[in-house]
Amino acid sequence: MRFLKIPEAVGRRLSVYARHLSSLEAPDGAVITSAELAEACGVYAAQVRKDLAYFGEFGVRGVGYEVQALRARIRTILGLNKTWRVALVGVGRLGEALLAYGGFRAQGYHFVAAFDAGPAKVGRPVGDGLEVLPVSELPRVVAERAVELAVLAVPAAAAQAVADRLVAAGVRGVLNFAPVHLAVPARVVVQPVDLTQALDGLAYLMATRHR
Amino acid sequence: MRFLKIPEAVGRRLSVYARHLSSLEAPDGAVITSAELAEACGVYAAQVRKDLAYFGEFGVRGVGYEVQALRARIRTILGLNKTWRVALVGVGRLGEALLAYGGFRAQGYHFVAAFDAGPAKVGRPVGDGLEVLPVSELPRVVAERAVELAVLAVPAAAAQAVADRLVAAGVRGVLNFAPVHLAVPARVVVQPVDLTQALDGLAYLMATRHR
DNA sequence: TGGTGTGAACAACTTCACAGCG
DNA sequence: CGCTGTGAAGTTGTTCACACCA
Numbered sequence: 001m002r003f004l005k006i007p008e009a010v011g012r013r014l015s016v017y018a019r020h021l022s023s024l025e026a027p028d029g030a031v032i033t034s035a036e037l038a039e040a041c042g043v044y045a046a047q048v049r050k051d052l053a054y055f056g057e058f059g060v061r062g063v064g065y066e067v068q069a070l071r072a073r074i075r076t077i078l079g080l081n082k083t084w085r086v087a088l089v090g091v092g093r094l095g096e097a098l099l100a101y102g103g104f105r106a107q108g109y110h111f112v113a114a115f116d117a118g119p120a121k122v123g124r125p126v127g128d129g130l131e132v133l134p135v136s137e138l139p140r141v142v143a144e145r146a147v148e149l150a151v152l153a154v155p156a157a158a159a160q161a162v163a164d165r166l167v168a169a170g171v172r173g174v175l176n177f178a179p180v181h182l183a184v185p186a187r188v189v190v191q192p193v194d195l196t197q198a199l200d201g202l203a204y205l206m207a208t209r210h211r
Numbered sequence: 212m213r214f215l216k217i218p219e220a221v222g223r224r225l226s227v228y229a230r231h232l233s234s235l236e237a238p239d240g241a242v243i244t245s246a247e248l249a250e251a252c253g254v255y256a257a258q259v260r261k262d263l264a265y266f267g268e269f270g271v272r273g274v275g276y277e278v279q280a281l282r283a284r285i286r287t288i289l290g291l292n293k294t295w296r297v298a299l300v301g302v303g304r305l306g307e308a309l310l311a312y313g314g315f316r317a318q319g320y321h322f323v324a325a326f327d328a329g330p331a332k333v334g335r336p337v338g339d340g341l342e343v344l345p346v347s348e349l350p351r352v353v354a355e356r357a358v359e360l361a362v363l364a365v366p367a368a369a370a371q372a373v374a375d376r377l378v379a380a381g382v383r384g385v386l387n388f389a390p391v392h393l394a395v396p397a398r399v400v401v402q403p404v405d406l407t408q409a410l411d412g413l414a415y416l417m418a419t420r421h422r
Numbered sequence: 423t424g425g426t427g428t429g430a431a432c433a434a435c436t437t438c439a440c441a442g443c444g
Numbered sequence: 445c446g447c448t449g450t451g452a453a454g455t456t457g458t459t460c461a462c463a464c465c466a
Contacts, residue, residue: 007457011415015408019390023367033425042392045425046459053427061426061465078411079418093311097304103390103407149413156234173413179230179314181253189416191409196314197226198404200289202360202384204222205400207290218435244447256447257437264449272443272448 006054013051014074016041021071033064084109087147087171089162090154091116091124091132094177098151099127112145117158135162142169149173156180163190217265224262225285227252232282244275291319298324298358298382300373301365302332302343305388309362310338323356328369346373353380360384367391374401 020040021032034048041048052058052065055077059065075081086109088095098104099111114130115138116122124132133141141147150171154162159178166174173189176182179197182190231251232243245259252259263269263276266288270276286292297320299306309315310322325341326349327333335343344352352358361382365373370389377385384400387393390408393401 005456006419009457011412011419012408014415015405015411016392018411019407020392023391035425040392042394044459046428046461049426050428050458057427059426062424063466064425077415077418079414080411084410084414093304093308097308098406100304101406104410107407107411109410148417149410173417175409175413180234181227181231181251183253189413191413191416193404193406193409194226195309195312195404196230196318197223198386198402199295199315199320199360200226200229200291200318201222202386202400202402203290203295204225204288205402206359206384207288208217208222216434220435246447255437257439257450260448261436261450268449270448273446274444275447 004054010051010054011078013041013043013047014078017048017051018071018074018078018080021067021074024067026067028068030067031060031064032067032070034059037065080108082108084149085112085145085147086110086149086151087113087115087138087142087145087166088127088151088153089115089135089138089166090152090158090177091121091126092153095151095153096126098153099130109149113141113147115141117154135165138165139169142166142171147171149175151175151177153177215265221262221265222289224252224254224258225289228259228262229282229285229289229291232278232285235278237278239279241278242271242275243278243281245270248276293319295320295360296323296356296358297321297360297362298326298349298353298356298377299338299362299364300326300346300349300377301363301369301388302327302335302337303364306362306364307337309364310341320360324352324358326352328365346376349376350380353377353382358382360386362386362388364388 017037034045038045038048058070058073088099088111091114111127111130114126114132115135116132117135121132122134126132150166152159152162152174156178159180160182163174163182163184167184167188176190176192179194184190228248246256249256249259269281269284299310299322302325322338325337325343326346327343328346332343333345337343361377363370363373363385367389370391371393374385374393374395378395378399387401387403390405395401
């Protein structure tokens with residue numbers, strides 16, 4: 001099974017599985033079945049087994065999966081066995097909330113720079129020992145600090161221009177909070193997180209599926 | 212075509228289309244083709260046409276779609292032609308950032324209550340004339356203020372308990388920022404927005420698709 | 423016996439290709 | 445003539461059902 005094409009959605013689900021396994025705080029040797037893991041994550045047991053089987057066989061038939069080993073294995077698959085060096089662009093309220101969010105650090109995401117276009121914000125200390133830098137410094141600092149990912153929390157009107165600069169500076173992954181579709185080269189990965197769209201999706205489901 | 216089952220993803224894309232149409236600030240009578248709209252939103256032209264056709268025929272063959280009419284039509288489909296009454300639960304940094312986020316108000320989402328479990332926060336003024344209320348007041352206030360949607364920005368450990376109270380109080384839609392899967396009755400819609408998972412997805416794509 | 427791993431059936435969604443119409 | 449609307453083909457992802465093995 002190892003060399004089949006792997007569905008897009010598998011990555012998202014693995015992240016959910018890993019999170020649940022972490023939350024269990026299970027002792028070494030503890031075991032979990034696909035049915036239990038599926039129940040906790042809101043999917044079917046066969047889905048769990050298939051997702052895991054894409055990457056090898058690490059369950060024991062008749063028994064289940066060893067919790068800590070499975071967790072470690074999934075984290076490796078997701079690329080979480082390393083520290084990712086992240087830059088924040090756009091130090092507004094949302095940006096600051098993201099800098100302060102403990103979940104990122106816990107998963108191995110490490111903010112190493114913060115940028116903003118507003119002169120009022122430049123120079124201010126933020127997060128864990130960072131200083132807000134002007135966007136003009138972006139190319140130099142991204143290179144110097146070996147930034148791999150960027151979190152984009154700027155107004156929609158500025159997003160594409162900033163994305164272009166990030167791409168030019170060598171960033172290969174962008175988490176985009178701006179409510180616009182970003183056009184980037186194929187080698188760059190963009191993950192949109194659109195808060196309004198999420199609410200719209202909710203409104204749509206409530207308007208159609210119910211009542 | 213009107214009575215076929217409509218794919219899940221259509222709601223999300225309609226939200227994107229509407230956003231782009233709004234951003235055009237096109238004068239009355241201006242027209243856009245499916246190809247143009249598709250280009251701006253990062254999808255194929257046939258996808259745009261099919262999505263729109265689920266809800267009726269509102270293009271003109273050989274011409275395209277009238278921008279303002281299309282925008283209005285999509286907003287109606289999404290249920291955005293009304294004001295949604297929203298409660299925030301969890302007034303941390305993220306919660307405050309969400310309260311302050313202009314995009315919500317602009318789309319017709321109106322925060323009418325804010326709750327927090329921390330005594331230090333209760334009583335503080337937040338957002339646009341709101342006061343942080345204790346979670347114990349939730350059932351009464353949700354009913355009195357006719358809350359329809361909730362934005363859940365509490366720690367993972369508290370999320371399920373809060374969700375249970377929201378559901379019991381009559382809320383039928385939840386935007387969940389807590390990194391856990393919520394178990395709710397089928398009549399309630401949950402839209403997860405998981406920031407860590409979004410970053411994990413990025414890391415996964417970069418680890419697998421590239422290099 | 424009980425739960426994994428997996429081919430095969432199924433379901434959902436997307437893309438194509440072109441008829442139909444302004 | 446050009447762009448929409450849409451059946452049909454193609455692709456992708458999910459669920460089933462059972463062989464297999466600790």
